[in-house]
Amino acid sequence: MKLGILKKVDSLRSIWDHEAISFTRWLGKPENIQILSDEVGINIKVLQIEASVGNFSVDILAEEVETGKKIVIENQLERTNHDHLGKIITYAAGHEAEIIIWIVKDFRDEHKQALDWLNEHTDDKINFFGINIELWQIDDSALAPRFNLISEPNKWTKALRVATAKGDLSENSTKLISFLEGFVSYCKEEGTTLHLGDHSQLLLLIITSG
Secondary structure, X not given: OOOOOEEEEOOHHHOOOOHHHHHHHHHXXXXXXXXXXXXXXXXXXXXXXXXXXXXXXXXXXXXXOOOOOEEEEEEEEEEOOHHHHHHHHHHHHHHOOOEEXXXXXXXXXXXXXXXXXXXXXXXXXXXXXXXXXXXXXXXXXXXXXXXXXXXXXXXHHHHHHHHXXXXXXXXXXXXXXXXXXXXXXXXXXXXXXXXXXXXXXXXXXXXXXX
């Protein structure tokens, strides 16, 4: 049996030569935003491409289908920089977004650290996602996009912190959440498709039941 060779396409701009005109419009199509939805575990509905925030525009304004929470998506077909980090915060404030998604070719360590810090120090309503976009193909096949989570909110930690501060959790509930948190980490290390969104309702049940 002859097998093909899987290879990564290094130049994203060979396919999407312009972030706003080509990549953002590509991502805004239902079949493509669904790929992103599957990766982050959020059901995303696009509301507007290039939505205004004062004199600036966020690449994509969207919402979470089930809750109506606003989502801002900023795209960058290069390595992360301070300019775009500032933009995603500005856009989030301008649209009162609770979910912020930053899609880039490569993440600098300091910018991943910044998103991790924001997720750790903001309340449980605000969630930052850092996403790496790649293109792959087998031999001369059609190109396939791949989104990789680089930074994501730890809903377990945030919810646990809030509940603990209120004194709402029993000792058994705290132990159960700790076990589930470790189980999810193990699944991710083993390369499963389990996402935070898959067990958020279970976490809520534990917290509300005390």
